Amino acid sequence: MITEERATSMLPIGPRRVWLDRDATKISARPDRHPGVAAHDKRTAYILFTSGSTGRPKGVAIEHRSVVWFIAWSRRAFTNAERTGVLCASSICFDLSVFELFVPLASDGCVILAADALQIPTLPAAHRATLINTVPSALAELLRAGALPPVQGVNVAGEPLPSSLVERIYAQAGVQRVHDLYGPTETTTYSTAATIRRGDAVTIGRPIDRTDVYIPDAELNLQPLGIPGELYVAGDGVARGYWRLPGLTSTRFVANPFAHTAGARMYRTGDTPRSILRTRVVPRRVPSRRHRARAAASRPH
Numbered sequence: 001m002i003t004e005e006r007a008t009s010m011l012p013i014g015p016r017r018v019w020l021d022r023d024a025t026k027i028s029a030r031p032d033r034h035p036g037v038a039a040h041d042k043r044t045a046y047i048l049f050t051s052g053s054t055g056r057p058k059g060v061a062i063e064h065r066s067v068v069w070f071i072a073w074s075r076r077a078f079t080n081a082e083r084t085g086v087l088c089a090s091s092i093c094f095d096l097s098v099f100e101l102f103v104p105l106a107s108d109g110c111v112i113l114a115a116d117a118l119q120i121p122t123l124p125a126a127h128r129a130t131l132i133n134t135v136p137s138a139l140a141e142l143l144r145a146g147a148l149p150p151v152q153g154v155n156v157a158g159e160p161l162p163s164s165l166v167e168r169i170y171a172q173a174g175v176q177r178v179h180d181l182y183g184p185t186e187t188t189t190y191s192t193a194a195t196i197r198r199g200d201a202v203t204i205g206r207p208i209d210r211t212d213v214y215i216p217d218a219e220l221n222l223q224p225l226g227i228p229g230e231l232y233v234a235g236d237g238v239a240r241g242y243w244r245l246p247g248l249t250s251t252r253f254v255a256n257p258f259a260h261t262a263g264a265r266m267y268r269t270g271d272t273p274r275s276i277l278r279t280r281v282v283p284r285r286v287p288s289r290r291h292r293a294r295a296a297a298s299r300p301h
Contacts (some may be wrong), residue, residue, distance in 0.1 A: 048060050227275075
């Protein structure tokens, strides 16, 4: 634990501590060259436990490469103005914290810590927030209380986003963009994204960079326009699997019959969206990139 002496009364018992103030002389005497970190792209970056709707927690092992590509996409997808001050109101046990912590830190931005999004009305630094991430129900409560700060961007995920709420968000001073995002923990926070403008149909959008989504039937035949199917997510965001649960891993992380790359996998989300973009349906096991169901989809939450 890296800390300072003034925080002693707030610290838990047990962790080894490095005191930035007490140990300052020792720290300054250490070498300042690159330490030669041994981590590489296929090693585990973190394990987050999630139960989804089952109530049975399982650890999702995410590799470094997945996090790196997710942050790289986020830096391209969100403007500098949005990344200047990102509200971090998520527990580090929740995958949204990966976005809220590392995207601003990788962009010379500021992380604004809060216990939860509903703390904004009493948060001293709320005026510095330029981007907030929350669920539509919490956002509706902030709007009802007139407590939404003049942010540049609003990210919503986790629940269906009503068109009426989009209009209410844009009615607030300063808001430039509303983003509707979707993704389970097993695919590194977000898998699809859409910027919803006033009057737009609300969808979960298209796959983010280095991600493919498919909407097949039970036999892995891609569904035609407007017909629901199970949503599969493939690409560099897909987790290694569930920690110490090989049986469940083999059930949910399956071979990708649409990919050119040997050993490619995709994650079965269990969600049932439908494509709303016209695309020609291709038979199972025909790996044509331009025919993949990369279309915008209705929200499957």
